[in-house]
Amino acid sequence: MSRNSDPKIRVVNLFKSFAEKEVLHGVNLEVRQGESMVVIGGSGSGKTVLIKCIIGLIQPDEGEIYVDGQEISALSEQEMNEVRKKFGMLFQGGALFDSLSIWENVGFGLRQHKRLGDEEIRRIATEKLALLGLRNIEDIMPAELSGGMKKRVSLARAIAMEPEILLYDEPTTGIDPVMADAINELIIRMREQLNMTSIAITHDMTSAYKIADRIAMLYQGEIVEVGSPEEIKSSVNPIVQQFIHGRSEGPIKVL
Amino acid sequence: MILFAKTLSWTFRPPLQGREIIKQMQEVGVRSFPVVIITAAFTGMVLALQSYTGFKRFGAETMVGTVVALSVTRELGPVLTGLMVSGRVGSAMAAELGTMRVTEQIDALYTLATNPIKYLIVPRFLAALIMLPVLVIFADVIGILGGYLVGVQILGANPTIYIRRTWNYLELSDLYSGLLKAVVFGMIIATISCYQGFSAEGGAEGVGRATTKAVVVSSLTILISNYFITAFLF
Numbered sequence: 001m002s003r004n005s006d007p008k009i010r011v012v013n014l015f016k017s018f019a020e021k022e023v024l025h026g027v028n029l030e031v032r033q034g035e036s037m038v039v040i041g042g043s044g045s046g047k048t049v050l051i052k053c054i055i056g057l058i059q060p061d062e063g064e065i066y067v068d069g070q071e072i073s074a075l076s077e078q079e080m081n082e083v084r085k086k087f088g089m090l091f092q093g094g095a096l097f098d099s100l101s102i103w104e105n106v107g108f109g110l111r112q113h114k115r116l117g118d119e120e121i122r123r124i125a126t127e128k129l130a131l132l133g134l135r136n137i138e139d140i141m142p143a144e145l146s147g148g149m150k151k152r153v154s155l156a157r158a159i160a161m162e163p164e165i166l167l168y169d170e171p172t173t174g175i176d177p178v179m180a181d182a183i184n185e186l187i188i189r190m191r192e193q194l195n196m197t198s199i200a201i202t203h204d205m206t207s208a209y210k211i212a213d214r215i216a217m218l219y220q221g222e223i224v225e226v227g228s229p230e231e232i233k234s235s236v237n238p239i240v241q242q243f244i245h246g247r248s249e250g251p252i253k254v255l
Numbered sequence: 256m257i258l259f260a261k262t263l264s265w266t267f268r269p270p271l272q273g274r275e276i277i278k279q280m281q282e283v284g285v286r287s288f289p290v291v292i293i294t295a296a297f298t299g300m301v302l303a304l305q306s307y308t309g310f311k312r313f314g315a316e317t318m319v320g321t322v323v324a325l326s327v328t329r330e331l332g333p334v335l336t337g338l339m340v341s342g343r344v345g346s347a348m349a350a351e352l353g354t355m356r357v358t359e360q361i362d363a364l365y366t367l368a369t370n371p372i373k374y375l376i377v378p379r380f381l382a383a384l385i386m387l388p389v390l391v392i393f394a395d396v397i398g399i400l401g402g403y404l405v406g407v408q409i410l411g412a413n414p415t416i417y418i419r420r421t422w423n424y425l426e427l428s429d430l431y432s433g434l435l436k437a438v439v440f441g442m443i444i445a446t447i448s449c450y451q452g453f454s455a456e457g458g459a460e461g462v463g464r465a466t467t468k469a470v471v472v473s474s475l476t477i478l479i480s481n482y483f484i485t486a487f488l489f
Contacts, residue, residue, distance in 0.1 A: 057362050081368040089366040095359040099351075109367045112374075157367075167366075 006069060008033045008165065008197045009054060014063035016049055023049045024060070025221030031199055036191050038208045039201045040243065041218035042252065047201035048092075050218065051167045054199065055087050056080045067165070085113065088158030089167040092174075094150035096142035102129070102153055103138040109161040128156040132186055148179035155186065159194065166190060168200035172207045184210045205244050209233075217243065219252070258372075258450045259442075262380050265373045275378035283344050283379075284386030288393070290339050295394035298331050299323055299401030307410050319412065320420035323402030328429045332394040334481055337440035340387060341473040345448035348379055349469035352452025353462035361453070376453070380445040387441035388434045395433065432488050439484060440477050447473040 007030040016024040023046040031037045041047050052058040054065055056072060065072050072083050096105050104111075106128055107121035116124075126138055132152045142150060151171065158166060171187060172180035184207050190196055191211075202208055208215055209229045216226040217240050225232065225240050232240060242250030306322040352375060355361050364371045399421060406412040448469040455465035 052362070055366055057365055077370065081370070084366060084368040087366060089363070091359045091363055093358055095363040097360055097363070098354070108369075112367065112369045157363075161367075 007031055008068065010066040011054065012064045014053060015061045016053065016058065017061060023221055027223055029216055029223055031197060034195055034197055036211055036213045037199045038212035038215045039199065039218055040203060040208055040215055042203060042243065045218045046221050047218055048169060051169060051199060051201055055084060055089055055167060085161065086164045087167060088161065088163035090151065090155050090158050090169060090171055092170045094154040096150055096154055098142055101139050101141055105142065105153060106156045106160050108157060124160065128160050132156050148175040151175065151183060159190065164197060166196050166198040168198065170202055171200055172202060172204045180207060187211045259446045261372050262376050262446065265370065266377050266381065272374055272378050275374065276381055279378045279382035280386055283340065283382045284389060287340050287343055287390060290343055291336050291390045291394050292397050294335050294339050295332065295398040296401040298335055299327055299398035300405045302326055303402040303405040303410065316412065317416055317420055319406050320417040321424040324399050324421045324425045325429060327398035328395045328425065328433045332398055333391050333433045333436035333440060334477065336387065336391050336394045336437065337477045338474055340390065341444045341477060342470055345444045345469045345473045346466050348445065348448040349452040349466045350462055352449055353455030353465040356453060356455045357458055357462060376449045379449055380442065383441035383445035384438055388437040391433055391437040436481060436484055439480060443476050443480065444473045447476060
């Protein structure tokens with residue numbers, strides 16, 4: 001257990017700009033082994049860019065990202081693919097492959113990386129779907145599912161390869177409150193049963209309080225505060241207070 | 256160009272996406288078949304009609320068969336097939352990949368440690384490269400047949416002479432040059448359309464733009480490269 005003190009993911013001084021606009025302005029963040037980290041922040045605060053940098057979908061301009069102590073921003077495509085096998089990611093809109101049926105979606109990683117027959121892949125896919133409370137939908141196409149179902153299927157696909165780290169991009173956005181709470185429960189269960197490290201980005205505070213071990217607030221491209229949900233609630237930082245209470249008046253300028 | 260080079264390098268890396276390649280070959284080849292056949296048939300027919308009108312003026316009506324065969328195999332077969340396929344398949348490729356881009360499906364491929372070039376582009380590239388020559392062979396045959404039908408049935412040419420004129424002046428090199436064009440056109444369609452789809456951004460509107468661009472750019476590239484291939488070969 002000596003490695004337990006090393007962070008699973010460490011982001012050091014990360015900068016990223018898109019055409020003049022600076023999105024990340026020196027982000028520092030550590031996520032411990034087995035921890036559930038929630039990054040909160042307004043729309044356009046750079047949350048999505050941050051997690052896309054962590055999984056190597058976006059190249060940062062400056063700074064380092066360590067996964068299990070390995071620096072990833074200078075890796076070749078093949079080496080990066082090996083690192084990506086440690087990750088699963090739930091996309092905001094699900095990002096299921098339209099042309100594949102549900103079980104083929106869930107089993108996609110298995111088919112690409114493991115030498116398994118179709119029957120075995122289907123069996124595993126069915127099992128993962130059942131874990132998320134989805135039954136008898138293996139053969140239908142993603143277009144036939146509701147938004148909440150898509151998210152759950154996407155989550156099943158993300159966990160099919162049994163990753164060590166899960167990334168959630170707005171897991172509860174765009175679905176009804178009951179389904180949102182069910183997704184929260186699932187995220188908690190993923191951590192407890194499968195002992196995964198996770199990073200979720202959200203602006204849904206109910207969800208953040210429920211699933212987070214620690215919460216980090218991203219504002220204007222920097223992390224302005226990190227702490228347990230209790231610490232965040234009692235933060236003296238006016239930016240944090242304005243955000244978590246959803247006030248339009250305060251240091252965060254919306255108009 | 257960079258995408259073309261990357262595609263080539265991924266083409267030779269195992270594992271081959273057999274399932275995807277077959278799916279794409281069906282899409283590019285089998286489904287384009289009716290369009291290509293109709294195009295070729297009527298092109299051969301109109302060629303016979305037009306060249307007959309021209310040749311009649313200096314009494315060379317018997318050359319109709321030769322002109323149809325040469326124009327179809329060397330030029331119109333590959334070019335028209337290329338244009339039809341770029342309209343039918345190039346647009347579909349750009350629209351599908353563009354939609355995958357804007358709905359984060361391409362990002363999802365990366366997160367599943369799968370290279371999208373390998374999984375999405377290489378199968379389309381190979382399918383176009385293989386199926387276009389196949390379609391062109393059919394187009395050639397049907398085009399010549401169409402010319403024959405018009406020549407013999409409508410214009411009253413002697414069938415034996417028509418066939419002889421077709422065969423005697425047709426060389427294998429005519430066929431090969433047409434097929435070489437087809438291979439190049441296949442690569443052009445797949446590379447340009449996939450590139451346009453891949454770099455789509457900005458939601459549904461962006462996908463629409465990418466689709467239009469895919470068809471326009473690949474059609475123009477086909478026409479321009481057609482001139483240069485012809486100029487270099489002969």
